[in-house]
Amino acid sequence: MQDPVFSLSLPMRLALDEAAAAAARGEVPVGAVVVRNGVVIARAGNRTEELMDPTAHAECLALREAARVLGSPRLPGCDLYVTLEPCALCAAAISLFRIRRLYFGAYDPKGGAVDHGPRWFQQPTCLHAPESYGGLGERPAATLLRRFFSTLR
Amino acid sequence: MQDPVFSLSLPMRLALDEAAAAAARGEVPVGAVVVRNGVVIARAGNRTEELMDPTAHAECLALREAARVLGSPRLPGCDLYVTLEPCALCAAAISLFRIRRLYFGAYDPKGGAVDHGPRWFQQPTCLHAPESYGGLGERPAATLLRRFFSTLR
Numbered sequence: 001m002q003d004p005v006f007s008l009s010l011p012m013r014l015a016l017d018e019a020a021a022a023a024a025r026g027e028v029p030v031g032a033v034v035v036r037n038g039v040v041i042a043r044a045g046n047r048t049e050e051l052m053d054p055t056a057h058a059e060c061l062a063l064r065e066a067a068r069v070l071g072s073p074r075l076p077g078c079d080l081y082v083t084l085e086p087c088a089l090c091a092a093a094i095s096l097f098r099i100r101r102l103y104f105g106a107y108d109p110k111g112g113a114v115d116h117g118p119r120w121f122q123q124p125t126c127l128h129a130p131e132s133y134g135g136l137g138e139r140p141a142a143t144l145l146r147r148f149f150s151t152l153r
Numbered sequence: 154m155q156d157p158v159f160s161l162s163l164p165m166r167l168a169l170d171e172a173a174a175a176a177a178r179g180e181v182p183v184g185a186v187v188v189r190n191g192v193v194i195a196r197a198g199n200r201t202e203e204l205m206d207p208t209a210h211a212e213c214l215a216l217r218e219a220a221r222v223l224g225s226p227r228l229p230g231c232d233l234y235v236t237l238e239p240c241a242l243c244a245a246a247i248s249l250f251r252i253r254r255l256y257f258g259a260y261d262p263k264g265g266a267v268d269h270g271p272r273w274f275q276q277p278t279c280l281h282a283p284e285s286y287g288g289l290g291e292r293p294a295a296t297l298l299r300r301f302f303s304t305l306r
Binding site for chain 2: 048049052053054055060063064067068071072073074087088089091092093095096097110111112113116117118120123124125126127
């Protein structure tokens with residue numbers, strides 16, 4: 001059987017690498033990559049444990065790093081790849097950074113805020129909604145999460 | 154006429170000081186203070202311009218600083234005072250840091266996410282909702298914001 005990872009775009013594979021690296025550090029395995037014009041601008045994995053900061057999610061770290069690299073607090077030509085459906089915090093950050101397109105892996109019915117929960121980008125007070133595509137690389141992303149949580153039990 | 158600020162609690166007056174200091178730095182005037190057992194643990198004003206980071210809201214900065222000071226990523230015995238109704242980003246952060254009580258000043262029908270918009274703390278997927286009290290020090294908080302934005306036009 002073909003490895004489903006081979007059918008994924010390079011940025012999503014890099015995001016999965018970041019998620020796997022996060023797991024190896026004892027962090028919930030989520031990874032994120034910011035891309036502009038085919039170039040990777042920033043990549044990050046979850047660091048909530050290391051930084052003792054429950055807001056140090058992969059998306060927020062990658063977005064801040066991309067803003068730093070590009071010298072701009074707005075990233076209108078940038079796309080974000082993330083292995084898990086963003087939560088309310090990260091969905092709000094994606095709006096604030098003006099991300100153009102969002103590609104995410106596993107859907108998260110419990111914590112996701114894009115296609116679940118508050119569905120932030122569909123709220124009338126949301127000032128910027130990216131184009132959003134979910135379920136890309138869902139299987140490997142979900143497998144990483146499942147393995148991680150099974151070792152904790 | 155009595156200055157309405159005199160009727161406010163000390164933490165809210167400190168939050169207003171932080172908001173005024175933010176305005177003096179050319180930042181949208183919002184301030185936040187974290188308190189535990191009557192002691193101010195952290196205080197911050199908005200620094201989105203200075204840090205070139207649209208997520209560097211007063212609440213997020215004060216919460217992160219409080220976690221650093223207390224050496225804990227969860228702040229279950231802490232209360233947050235903020236001059237403006239928190240947005241979606243900050244409401245989500247308040248949940249993640251497990252803040253006990255939220256006291257805020259001016260209501261924000263356009264950007265607020267506590268009593269407006271997604272009403273995050275009332276969402277079924279919100280894992281922690283603080284007790285929430287709005288409209289405390291609304292007049293001085295709103296006056297700071299109005300003055301700031303009138304100078305920009």
